[in-house]
Amino acid sequence: MxxxxxxxxxxxxxxxxxxxxxxxxxxxxxxxxxxxxxxxxNDKTYICKKVKGKFVYKKLILxxxxxxxxxxxxxxxxxxxxxxxANFRIWVxxxxxxxxxxxxxxxxxxxxxxxxxxxxxxxxASKSFLNNASQxxxxxxxxxxxxxxxxxxxxxxxxxxxxxxxxxxxPNPTAGxxxxxxxxxxxxxxxxxxxxxxxxxxxxxxxHEFFHVVQDILMRNNRGVSPGQIVSTIPAWFFEGSATFIxxxxxxxxxxxxxxxxxxxxxxxxxxxxxxNEPLESFQLNLLDRPQPEAQSHRPYGIGMLACEFIVASVGxxxxxxxxxxxxxxxxxxxxxxxxxxxxxxxxxxxxxxSRTSIGFYPVKN
Numbered sequence: 549m550x551x552x553x554x555x556x557x558x559x560x561x562x563x564x565x566x567x568x569x570x571x572x573x574x575x576x577x578x579x580x581x582x583x584x585x586x587x588x589x590n591d592k593t594y595i596c597k598k599v600k601g602k603f604v605y606k607k608l609i610l611x612x613x614x615x616x617x618x619x620x621x622x623x624x625x626x627x628x629x630x631x632x633x634a635n636f637r638i639w640v641x642x643x644x645x646x647x648x649x650x651x652x653x654x655x656x657x658x659x660x661x662x663x664x665x666x667x668x669x670x671x672x673a674s675k676s677f678l679n680n681a682s683q684x685x686x687x688x689x690x691x692x693x694x695x696x697x698x699x700x701x702x703x704x705x706x707x708x709x710x711x712x713x714x715x716x717x718x719p720n721p722t723a724g725x726x727x728x729x730x731x732x733x734x735x736x737x738x739x740x741x742x743x744x745x746x747x748x749x750x751x752x753x754x755x756h757e758f759f760h761v762v763q764d765i766l767m768r769n770n771r772g773v774s775p776g777q778i779v780s781t782i783p784a785w786f787f788e789g790s791a792t793f794i795x796x797x798x799x800x801x802x803x804x805x806x807x808x809x810x811x812x813x814x815x816x817x818x819x820x821x822x823x824x825n826e827p828l829e830s831f832q833l834n835l836l837d838r839p840q841p842e843a844q845s846h847r848p849y850g851i852g853m854l855a856c857e858f859i860v861a862s863v864g865x866x867x868x869x870x871x872x873x874x875x876x877x878x879x880x881x882x883x884x885x886x887x888x889x890x891x892x893x894x895x896x897x898x899x900x901x902x903s904r905t906s907i908g909f910y911p912v913k914n
Contacts, residue, residue: 625908728764789852
């Protein structure tokens with residue numbers, strides 16, 4: 549075959565690889581352009597990642613599991629998060645095949661490339677969670693609150709009377725929040741550069757806020773009780789810790805940052821202050837209105853994420869998510885937790901607090 553013809557044939561194969569993944573001759577090492585992009589061939593998943601300075605597809609291992617006895621104190625922190633990570637990825641392999649369902653509106657001066665990693669996490673989450681959403685969730689990105697407040701009132705006249713100065717809270721430098729009952733999410737920054745620095749916490753916030761919408765969907769019911777009413781009965785460690793866990797899991801899945809690095813960031817926040825030595829059960833409220841550094845040492849996010857790791861490592865994702873469904877059915881948190889996981893909440897608190905040093909957190913002290 550003529551050399552030019554050979555090159556032409558090879559270029560056709562490459563085009564097919566990127567445009568028709570189901571029929572592509574994909575294998576590890578094929579070049580790609582956008583990190584985190586996934587394609588599937590013969591039930592194997594390949595992800596675009598940087599290797600030796602080049603972006604190439606590498607096979608994504610979804611079901612490697614470390615041996616772990618449910619509800620036991622792990623040998624080390626790696627064992628517990630590795631088990632939770634493996635269970636999460638097995639669940640995604642079964643559930644992450646829905647159509648992408650997310651509406652995105654960008655404010656002036658923001659391009660999709662500025663927030664591409666945040667969007668990647670949100671889109672991955674939408675494929676796993678939104679098979680039963682009543683509508684397409686809508687996310688706004690804005691520099692400052694003025695534009696997003698005005699645009700919100702145009703897009704959704706029901707909010708025309710909203711007159712607070714901030715859609716979430718003042719960005720410092722960024723703020724993210726969700727209005728779950730309307731399936732709306734907002735990310736507001738002081739400057740475009742606050743998005744483009746792509747810090748771990750900012751990237752994590754995409755799937756974190758997305759999961760707040762999912763929590764609402766999971767708790768919807770025909771009893772006339774809104775999920776917003778149910779939220780007030782849920783301990784903050786579980787409500788915010790769940791969102792932090794999901795944000796971490798999808799950031800790790802996209803291979804932007806590794807689970808252990810995000811985990812380390814969350815634990816490090818508790819270094820100063822007495823909250824690090826208080827039992828998990830005490831993190832009932834989100835007390836970020838306390839003076840610094842006490843406020844950060846009482847954050848329910850990080851310790852709640854570790855508690856959710858403990859749950860998912862022990863019983864898997866389906867039973868973990870079932871807690872929300874049981875809450876929607878009318879059970880209180882204690883009963884919902886026990887029905888879904890098989891152990892009482894009191895027993896869980898004791899097992900978690902007894903395992904904190906093995907998990908990698910600070911021990912309980914009186």
